[in-house]
Amino acid sequence: MNPMMRELGARRSVIRELFEYGSRRKREIGAENVFDFSLGNPSVPAPDTVRTELIRLLTETPAVELHGYTTAAGDMGVRQAIADYLNRTYGVGVDAKYMYLTVGAAASLTISLTAILNPGDEVVLLAPYFPEYRVFVECTGARVVPVLSNPSDFQPDFAALEAAISPSVRAVIVNSPNNPTGAVLTEESIRRLATLLQTKQEQYGLPIYLISDEPYRELVYGDVEVPYITKYYANTLVCYSFSKSLSLPGERIGYVLLSPRAEEADVLYEAICGAGRALGFVCAPSLFQKMIPACLGLTSDLSVYRTNRALLLEALTGMGFRVVPPDGAFYLFVASPEPDAVAFSERARELELLLVPSDDFGCPGFVRISYCVSTEQIERSIPVFRRLAELYGLTAK
Amino acid sequence: MNPMMRELGARRSVIRELFEYGSRRKREIGAENVFDFSLGNPSVPAPDTVRTELIRLLTETPAVELHGYTTAAGDMGVRQAIADYLNRTYGVGVDAKYMYLTVGAAASLTISLTAILNPGDEVVLLAPYFPEYRVFVECTGARVVPVLSNPSDFQPDFAALEAAISPSVRAVIVNSPNNPTGAVLTEESIRRLATLLQTKQEQYGLPIYLISDEPYRELVYGDVEVPYITKYYANTLVCYSFSKSLSLPGERIGYVLLSPRAEEADVLYEAICGAGRALGFVCAPSLFQKMIPACLGLTSDLSVYRTNRALLLEALTGMGFRVVPPDGAFYLFVASPEPDAVAFSERARELELLLVPSDDFGCPGFVRISYCVSTEQIERSIPVFRRLAELYGLTAK
Numbered sequence: 067m068n069p070m071m072r073e074l075g076a077r078r079s080v081i082r083e084l085f086e087y088g089s090r091r092k093r094e095i096g097a098e099n100v101f102d103f104s105l106g107n108p109s110v111p112a113p114d115t116v117r118t119e120l121i122r123l124l125t126e127t128p129a130v131e132l133h134g135y136t137t138a139a140g141d142m143g144v145r146q147a148i149a150d151y152l153n154r155t156y157g158v159g160v161d162a163k164y165m166y167l168t169v170g171a172a173a174s175l176t177i178s179l180t181a182i183l184n185p186g187d188e189v190v191l192l193a194p195y196f197p198e199y200r201v202f203v204e205c206t207g208a209r210v211v212p213v214l215s216n217p218s219d220f221q222p223d224f225a226a227l228e229a230a231i232s233p234s235v236r237a238v239i240v241n242s243p244n245n246p247t248g249a250v251l252t253e254e255s256i257r258r259l260a261t262l263l264q265t266k267q268e269q270y271g272l273p274i275y276l277i278s279d280e281p282y283r284e285l286v287y288g289d290v291e292v293p294y295i296t297k298y299y300a301n302t303l304v305c306y307s308f309s310k311s312l313s314l315p316g317e318r319i320g321y322v323l324l325s326p327r328a329e330e331a332d333v334l335y336e337a338i339c340g341a342g343r344a345l346g347f348v349c350a351p352s353l354f355q356k357m358i359p360a361c362l363g364l365t366s367d368l369s370v371y372r373t374n375r376a377l378l379l380e381a382l383t384g385m386g387f388r389v390v391p392p393d394g395a396f397y398l399f400v401a402s403p404e405p406d407a408v409a410f411s412e413r414a415r416e417l418e419l420l421l422v423p424s425d426d427f428g429c430p431g432f433v434r435i436s437y438c439v440s441t442e443q444i445e446r447s448i449p450v451f452r453r454l455a456e457l458y459g460l461t462a463k
Numbered sequence: 464m465n466p467m468m469r470e471l472g473a474r475r476s477v478i479r480e481l482f483e484y485g486s487r488r489k490r491e492i493g494a495e496n497v498f499d500f501s502l503g504n505p506s507v508p509a510p511d512t513v514r515t516e517l518i519r520l521l522t523e524t525p526a527v528e529l530h531g532y533t534t535a536a537g538d539m540g541v542r543q544a545i546a547d548y549l550n551r552t553y554g555v556g557v558d559a560k561y562m563y564l565t566v567g568a569a570a571s572l573t574i575s576l577t578a579i580l581n582p583g584d585e586v587v588l589l590a591p592y593f594p595e596y597r598v599f600v601e602c603t604g605a606r607v608v609p610v611l612s613n614p615s616d617f618q619p620d621f622a623a624l625e626a627a628i629s630p631s632v633r634a635v636i637v638n639s640p641n642n643p644t645g646a647v648l649t650e651e652s653i654r655r656l657a658t659l660l661q662t663k664q665e666q667y668g669l670p671i672y673l674i675s676d677e678p679y680r681e682l683v684y685g686d687v688e689v690p691y692i693t694k695y696y697a698n699t700l701v702c703y704s705f706s707k708s709l710s711l712p713g714e715r716i717g718y719v720l721l722s723p724r725a726e727e728a729d730v731l732y733e734a735i736c737g738a739g740r741a742l743g744f745v746c747a748p749s750l751f752q753k754m755i756p757a758c759l760g761l762t763s764d765l766s767v768y769r770t771n772r773a774l775l776l777e778a779l780t781g782m783g784f785r786v787v788p789p790d791g792a793f794y795l796f797v798a799s800p801e802p803d804a805v806a807f808s809e810r811a812r813e814l815e816l817l818l819v820p821s822d823d824f825g826c827p828g829f830v831r832i833s834y835c836v837s838t839e840q841i842e843r844s845i846p847v848f849r850r851l852a853e854l855y856g857l858t859a860k
Contacts, residue, residue, distance in 0.1 A: 067578065067727075067730070067731060067734050068578060068579065068580060068737075069581075070737070071577060071738045072737060074736075074738075074740055075734050075736035075740070076730075076733045105532075107531055107532055108531075116526070117522075117526065121518055121522075124517055129508035129509045129513070130505070130506065130508050133513075133710065135502075135713045169744065169745075169748070170743075172744070173743040173744070173745075180465065181464065181468045182464060201740060202743060205741040313527065316532045316746060316748070316752075317530050317748050317750060318748050330464075334464060335472075337469040340465075340468035340470065340471030340472030341472075344468060346571075346572060348569045350715075351748045352713025352714055354748065
């Protein structure tokens with residue numbers, strides 16, 4: 067038996083554990099009395115086009131064609147439609163021949179990392195980061211180098227980043243909009259990051275890949291824009307998923323997109339195909355591949371998230387909690403009023419508020435609140451958050 | 464970049480290469496003039512229940528529930544339905560809590576191997592074997608030990624097998640009905656295999672896992688039965704896929720099922736969950752998970768395969784080709800009339816017959832004919848096979 071896999075299977079993630087506690091607790095005291103902010107599971111339905119297009123395909127396309135194998139990289143017509151959409155929307159020159167459809171963002175990441183990395187390599191993660199990144203990197207035999215972002219705005223700390231990029235660093239993972247902070251990398255941050263990576267790869271004479279994990283690309287608030295990262299740096303792989311934008315997290319459909327300007331793009335793309343093959347992916351689910359062209363540019367109704375964000379941000383800030391207003395995703399990252407966020411999370415749990423402590427995100431001292439819940443849950447939770455604030459003697463503003 | 468992934472992506476499989484040659488050739492001289500027997504892509508449509516059940520789910524189930532994350536191992540109701548079906552049908556005592564739903568048989572295999580193996584371990588493959596097994600094993604850092612089966616009936620060569628099971632062997636993969644031979648392991652073969660593995664694991668004091676890859680379980684001819692392997696050996700993992708039985712190869716839905724009698728089953732199951740997590744699978748596609756209970760026990764219309772098998776077997780045997788009659792799957796494994804099967808395949812290709820040489824299956828000197836094509840293609844190909852037989856001076860019987 068493989069001890070690393072055994073350990074990974076036995077040690078549940080903190081998020082998952084809290085969610086399962088919540089499920090039990092709801093059975094004990096009633097769902098309306100538990101305020102579960104643990105999971106990033108979209109709470110608004112998929113756009114109706116998803117349903118109508120799936121039914122149309124099932125009704126009109128011969129089954130042998132509809133459910134048959136596609137090429138390993140995905141149906142070329144679908145890949146072309148996505149590339150055309152990206153080029154039209156973001157003015158980038160991406161190419162369908164460097165796109166590889168996957169069973170979602172996690173697969174996009176494991177395939178990209180497996181294609182790029184060798185044992186002993188290092189991967190920089192900007193903390194706070196999604197905890198599974200560490201799992202994916204370490205399973206290739208590479209090592210994680212976390213670099214804490216600036217806690218005032220969660221933009222990269224460039225001095226720390228520069229110091230962290232040793233000759234062993236082969237990739238940097240960015241996640242914008244970010245899970246757990248909701249921060250969006252500014253264009254200035256991306257330019258500085260690109261310049262730094264360019265300098266370092268020239269200095270070391272080896273490529274450093276920028277892996278952009280962006281399942282939350284469409285979930286932004288106000289007039290915030292998420293710059294398209296291939297414009298700024300050549301050695302870029304975009305990992306995308308339709309899970310959040312179309313509220314399809316269980317269906318597992320996404321892609322890896324390699325920049326056409328990447329060094330030896332053809333060879334790296336072959337390595338991506340090789341990694342997909344080695345990991346056992348075969349092809350992305352055929353029916354969901356074929357649904358994509360009709361749904362490009364659509365999103366679920368994001369107004370619920372907008373309302374929830376505004377309500378919760380105003381309430382918590384008003385109670386004296388420290389929060390950096392998130393520009394995207396559906397998470398609020400709140401500073402713990404005591405140094406130990408686990409202790410704070412436990413105290414909140416006694417009030418039936420389920421908040422994820424941030425230690426596993428590589429950035430202690432915070433809790434993550436997933437506000438992809440009903441607005442009614444947000445409203446009913448506010449008096450409970452107030453009791454929590456009072457327990458800590460926070461000062462209402 | 465990882466050199467192994469690069470190599471895997473660049474070196475296309477022989478099957479895929481021949482298929483792509485066929486696609487080009489069909490455009491050049493017309494599809495009706497190319498006899499493509501390269502791919503194992505089901506040619507009969509999925510049973511209509513697949514379509515009606517998918518549409519029912521899309522119409523009746525709220526989208527947030529239908530398309531949401533399931534637990535990583537899959538929806539417990541679905542797993543229970545599958546376990547109940549297996550227990551009812553095969554009289555086995557399998558348990559839903561040891562089932563892990565996957566994106567198809569390839570994923571079932573990579574997850575099982577990743578859970579079990581450590582670098583330096585060995586895995587026995589009974590040759591001929593599906594070429595991707597080698598890829599999946601080698602990517603865990605383990606080594607393949609091929610053991611050629613008895614060419615008269617493609618049952619295991621037990622003397623060779625016993626000699627091959629060193630203390631480093633941690634798993635044996637069996638595939639029944641077999642790709643590429645169509646052979647089904649007899650109950651006697653399974654009993655002997657179980658006894659041998661039991662003896663060896665006692666001798667070495669370490670478990671040896673039997674991995675049964677069985678996507679062709681339901682595709683059998685005559686009154687042949689495929690014994691359910693968990694009855695015979697405790698340390699067994701069944702890797703299943705609905706790709707072939709329901710003609711859904713592109714949809715990627717299957718499972719790993721660990722025998723409840725396996726040593727430390729709970730711990731090994733955790734390692735399976737850990738491997739699924741590490742490889743980036745998250746969960747099997749939710750809509751297709753939920754479709755399964757309505758389709759258990761159904762198959763596509765297998766009569767086409769039955770007709771094709773009978774036609775081709777009679778014709779080729781009559782022309783003097785040597786074929787072991789296959790009991791299952793949709794492949795005919797034909798002895799090459801010259802020692803070099805690649806040369807034979809090339810000669811066949813000059814007649815527009817696309818037959819896969821067996822070298823990559825670990826058993827040189829044969830070609831694989833995938834007869835999951837239209838019966839009309841079979842009928843039209845027979846005179847062409849006759850010309851091929853004449854080229855080799857085979858004697859009609």
